[in-house]
Amino acid sequence: xxxxxxxxxxxxxxxxxxxxxxxxxxxxxxxxxxxxxxxxxxxxxxxxxxxxxxxxxxxxxxxxxxxxxxxxxxxxxxxxxxxxxxxxxxxxxxxxxxxxxxxxxxxxxxxxxxxxxxxxxxxxxxxxxxxxxxxxxxxxxxxxxxxxxxxxxxxxxxxxxxxxxxxxxxxxxxxxxxxxxxxxxxxxxxxxxxxxxxxxxxxxxxxxxxxxxxxxxxxxxxxxxxxxxxxxxxxxxxxxxxxxxxxxxxxxxxxxxxxxxxxxxxxxxxxxxxxxxxxxxxxxxxxxxxxxxxxxxxxxxxxxxxxxxxxxxxxxxxx
Numbered sequence: 001x002x003x004x005x006x007x008x009x010x011x012x013x014x015x016x017x018x019x020x021x022x023x024x025x026x027x028x029x030x031x032x033x034x035x036x037x038x039x040x041x042x043x044x045x046x047x048x049x050x051x052x053x054x055x056x057x058x059x060x061x062x063x064x065x066x067x068x069x070x071x072x073x074x075x076x077x078x079x080x081x082x083x084x085x086x087x088x089x090x091x092x093x094x095x096x097x098x099x100x101x102x103x104x105x106x107x108x109x110x111x112x113x114x115x116x117x118x119x120x121x122x123x124x125x126x127x128x129x130x131x132x133x134x135x136x137x138x139x140x141x142x143x144x145x146x147x148x149x150x151x152x153x154x155x156x157x158x159x160x161x162x163x164x165x166x167x168x169x170x171x172x173x174x175x176x177x178x179x180x181x182x183x184x185x186x187x188x189x190x191x192x193x194x195x196x197x198x199x200x201x202x203x204x205x206x207x208x209x210x211x212x213x214x215x216x217x218x219x220x221x222x223x224x225x226x227x228x229x230x231x232x233x234x235x236x237x238x239x240x241x242x243x244x245x246x247x248x249x250x251x252x253x254x255x256x257x258x259x260x261x262x263x264x265x266x267x268x269x270x271x272x273x274x275x276x277x278x279x280x281x282x283x284x285x286x287x288x289x290x291x292x293x294x295x296x297x298x299x300x301x302x303x304x305x306x307x308x309x310x311x312x313x314x315x316x317x318x319x
Contacts, residue, residue, distance in 0.1 A: 014175055015045050024049065025173040027146055027154040029131070031161040032177030035218025041177075042127055042155045046071065049153070050121045059120075069119040072110065072126045076100035076133040087130070102128065104137040110145055114152050124152040131156035132163035139165050146171045179215025186210055188217055189224075198224055203232045205274065212273045226266040231258055238271045241284055243316045248309040256302035264301060268292045287311045 018024050030038040047060045050070070062068040077084040078100050087100045114124055128134075134142060146154065146168065156172060158164060180188070189195060189210070198206065204227055213220035227235070237251050255264060272288045275281075291308035295301060 015041070019045075019048055024153065026150075026152070027156070027172040028175055029156045029158065029161065029164070029169060029172040030175045030177060031158050033179050033214075033216060034159045035216040036177045036179060037217060038157045038177050039127070039129060042157060046125045046127070046153070046155070049123075049125075070121045070124050072113045072124065073129070074102060074106050074110075074126070075129045076102050077106065079103075100130075100133055102131070102134045102138050104135070104141050107134075107138045107141040107145065110142075110152070114150050118151065122151075124150075126152050126154045128154070128156045130158065132158045132160040134164070134168075139168060143168050143171070180217060181215065182210055185213060185215065185217065185220055189220065198228070201228060201232075203235050204228070208270065208273050208277070212269050223266060223270070226263050227270055229259075229263055230267055234258065234267075235270075238267070239274070240278060241275050241312055241316070242309055243313045245310065245313055248313055249306060252302050252305035252309060255305055256300075261295060261301060264295060264305075265292055268295075283315055284312050287315075 028042075030042055032038060043060060043063050047063060050059055059068065063071050066073045076087040078087065078090050084103070090100075110126055113126070116124075118124055128142075143165070154172070156164070156168075161169070161174075189198070189206070192198075198204075204224075206224075209223050209227065210220060213223055234251070234254060237247075237254075242248050242251060255267070259267065268288050268291055272285055275284050275288070287308045290311070291304050294304035294307070
């Protein structure tokens with residue numbers, strides 16, 4: 001299921017015209033909200049440049065797998081016990097305790113990459129994901145690399161443009177990505193090859209799932225995928241706020257036993273919106289947010305759910 005294609009207006013205007021007119025900059029910044037297709041569009045853009053001379057249909061696949069000889073991918077890393085671990089490969093629990101960065105040695109390795117002869121294209125391609133996580137040393141190193149003539153095309157991807165130093169921004173052509181509208185997300189979902197499977201889960205409210213995805217195709221995909229992993233009986237039990245104390249303890253125990261921690265957080269996001277639509281009660285939303293906070297802080301999941309749901313039940317009886 002591919003929900004990560006970027007907005008058609010962007011594709012058909014700026015990047016397409018650059019390709020048609022062969023007026024391609026040596027550095028771009030793709031910026032905008034998270035999970036709206038920036039990386040996916042960057043990969044397609046690179047493949048279209050290469051495809052002018054190489055019609056290999058596997059080229060996008062090779063780039064996505066970081067297996068193309070003329071493509072170099074950099075992402076933030078975590079430093080753990082003197083070892084660097086890529087952001088995409090780290091456990092969620094470790095993410096919460098350490099800060100990822102793009103380090104100066106990662107940027108210096110670009111020069112080594114650029115010094116090699118291109119194999120399948122006329123130039124090299126460097127994609128830097130989450131470029132706002134460049135530290136001071138790596139930012140200065142990248143700036144120097146951008147200032148020096150080379151056969152490399154750079155694409156920086158960020159959701160926080162304001163955290164990138166202005167001197168780097170000034171050397172790049174900025175390409176803005178926007179959030180998708182509800183209708184655009186709905187259309188992408190309907191057109192996806194897995195829509196029939198999603199639509200068969202009648203206990204899930206797809207309209208609500210689209211709303212909590214905040215205009216992000218990537219987030220929509222994750223919401224649906226993770227919510228489908230949650231037992232139907234639990235979703236139905238949580239269709240509305242629970243006001244019976246005995247049921248609170250029962251559902252809290254069931255959630256603890258049958259749903260992993262990551263999916264519990266997706267469940268909270270989902271029922272927050274569902275319960276808000278039926279009650280318009282800010283206290284209920286706040287209580288659910290406390291459950292998520294407790295889960296993130298390592299508090300026992302069963303206890304976190306019991307306390308949060310009991311708070312909602314007690315407030316109902318006190319009104």
